[in-house]
Amino acid sequence: MSTYKNETQKYKSEEENIAQPQPSQSVEQKTLLQQQLEELVKVGVGGKFQDNEDYTKRIEEELHFEEAMIRGGIDRYQKLIREAVQGSQESTTLYGIVFQQKYITKLSEMINRDINIMNKGEAGNKQTALKLLCQCLPKSSASLFIDKETEKPLENKLPQVWDTVSLISLKNIIDGISGQTTLNKLSIKMGSALMLEARITVFKDQEKDKYNQIAKRLQGKNIPQNANRYQYKRNVWVYCMLKHKLKFDDWDKVDRLHLGNKMVEYCERLGLVKHQNRKRNRTKTITYVEATPKVITEIKNFNIKNEALFPKYLPMLMPPRDWENPFVGGYYGKKHNYKQQSAKEISNALSKNKETK
Secondary structure, eight states, X not given: OHHHHHHHHHHHHHXXXXXXXXXXXXXXXXXXHHHHHHHHHHHXXXXXXXXXXXXXXXXXXXXXXXHHHHHHHHHHHHHHHHHHHHTTOGGGSHHXXXXXXXXXHHHHHHHHHHHHHXXXXXXXXXXXXXXXXXXXXXXXGGGGTBOTTTOOBOOOOOGGGGXXXXXXXXXXXXXXXXXXXXHHHHHHHHHHXXXXXXXXXXXXXXXXXXXXXXXXXXXXXXXXXXXXHHHXXXXXXXXXXXXXXXXXXXXXXXXXXXXXXXXXXHHHHHTSEEEEEEESSSSOEEEEEEEOHHXXXXXXXXXXXXXXXXXXXXXOSSOOEEEEETTEEESOSGGGSSSXXXXXXHHHHHHHHHHHO
C-alpha cells in the first residue's frame, strides 16, 4: 500500500509541475501541452467557459473592439470631409454626390425652360448668355430646337439633354459650398468649365474616332491614383485638342462671367446658395456666394447619420456568431444586429443556440 501511495503522489506532483510552470518559464516558452493543461485547469473539464464568466469577459472585449472599429470609421470619414473642404473638392464627398443627384433634374428643367423662351425671341434676364450653352450640345441635338424643313424654332420637351451642363454647374457650386467665394470668381470658374465642355463636344463632332480612343483611355483604373481626377482629365483633353489643332472660338471673359452668373442664379432659385454684398470701404462693395442655412443644416445632419456607416473592419477577437436570422449574426455589436444586447445576454443566447443544435 505504501508503494501505491508513493506512486500516486509522484504522478500528482508531476501533473502540478506541468500545469503550473516554474517562475523562470515565460509564456512564450510554454509548450502547447502545458497551455492546454492550464486552460483545462482554469475552465474545468466540462468544456471551455463552462461557467460563462470568462466567456462574458471575452464578449465584452469583442464589443469594445467593435466600438473601436466604428470610431475608426468615423475618424476616417471626418478626415475625408476635412481634406475635401480644404481642397475645394466637396463634390466628391458622399453628401456632394447626393446633392448632385437631388438637383440635377430640376436644374435641367430650369435651363430648358429659359432656352425655349430665348429660342422664341422673348425678353429675359441674361438670355443672351444662354446662347453659349447651345455649343455644349452635339450637332445631333439641333433637331430638338429647329425644324429642318421650315427652320422654325421648336419647343424642346427633353430637358435631360442639359444634364451634362447641370452636372458641371452643380459640381462647381458644391466644391466650395462649405466656404465662401466672390461671385465674379465663381462665375468665371463655371463659365470656363462650360467652355471646356463645349470644346470637347466640338472635338467629338470633328474627330469622333480620336475622341472615342481618348475617352476609353480615361475610364476606370487608367487614371493615376495620386492624381486629381478632374484636373488630370482636363489636362489630357486640352493636350489632345491642341495636338489635333481643334478650331474653336474661345469665349471671352465677359461672356464666361455672364454665363456663370446665370448658372449661379439658377442655384439660388434651387436654394443651394445665396449671395451677400459686403462693404470693404466707402467706395468698394464685394458680392460673396455662400451656402444657405438650410443646406448647411442638411450637410451636418447627413454627416451625423452616415459617418458611422463605414467602420474600419478588422478581424474579430471571438469566433463569429452563427446567423440566427438575416439580421442577427456575424459581429456581436449593435451596428451589425438589429437590437442591442449586453455581453451577458449574448453569452446566454449563444449557449442556448449550442444546446438546440
